[in-house]
Amino acid sequence: xxxxxxxxxxxxxxxxxxxxxxxxxxxxxxxxxxELESRVPGPSAGSGNTGRELVCRIRDISARGLSLFxxxxxxxxxxxxxxxxxxxxxxxFRLMVEVVWCRPNDSAFLVGTQIMESDDTAxxxxxxxxxxxxxxx
Numbered sequence: 001x002x003x004x005x006x007x008x009x010x011x012x013x014x015x016x017x018x019x020x021x022x023x024x025x026x027x028x029x030x031x032x033x034x035e036l037e038s039r040v041p042g043p044s045a046g047s048g049n050t051g052r053e054l055v056c057r058i059r060d061i062s063a064r065g066l067s068l069f070x071x072x073x074x075x076x077x078x079x080x081x082x083x084x085x086x087x088x089x090x091x092x093f094r095l096m097v098e099v100v101w102c103r104p105n106d107s108a109f110l111v112g113t114q115i116m117e118s119d120d121t122a123x124x125x126x127x128x129x130x131x132x133x134x135x136x137x
Contacts, residue, residue, distance in 0.1 A: 030058040032068055034097070035081040058084070059110065063130045066097065070109045074099045079116070089129060093122040 032055075039051035056068040066084070074080075078099045083092040097113035104110075117123050 030061065030084060030086045032056050032058055032066060032085075033083045033092075034070075034074075035083075038081075056111070061086070061130060063127045064115050065100075066113045066115065068111050068113065069105065070102075070111045073104075073109050074102050074111050076100070076102065080113075082113075084126070086129060087133065093126045093129070095121050095123065095126060 034054045034056060035051060036054050037052035054070060054072065056070045059067040059069060061067075066082075076099055080097055080099070082095045082097045084095060085092045096116040096118040098116055099111060100114050101112040102109055115123065115126065
């Protein structure tokens with residue numbers, strides 16, 4: 001990992017009314033793939049088996065949340081499976097996120113998500129990776 005992969009803070013802090021997160025944030029070169037519609041299980045599902053995913057650029061991360069840019073608005077309260085590719089980690093983190101806010105931002109939408117602690121996700125590994133990234137600062 002290089003020194004330019006992460007940085008502390010929020011460079012656009014003046015453009016937002018209020019920031020309610022209690023954790024430090026890192027700006028990161030990362031992306032998240034959100035599962036908007038689930039894949040149909042089983043081989044008999046046919047060509048409609050793909051579901052629908054949305055790839056988003058991440059604005060910043062913390063141990064308990066992600067702020068990301070989306071090409072479409074997301075519903076408040078939506079629980080979405082997410083695959084987050086981060087820094088020098090070879091495998092993406094499989095997480096469950098809840099959309100807590102969504103607002104227009106230029107030609108896209110800025111979305112705040114909370115990472116949900118859930119079985120069968122990489123929640124613990126995510127928290128450890130963010131802590132490790134912060135220790136490198």
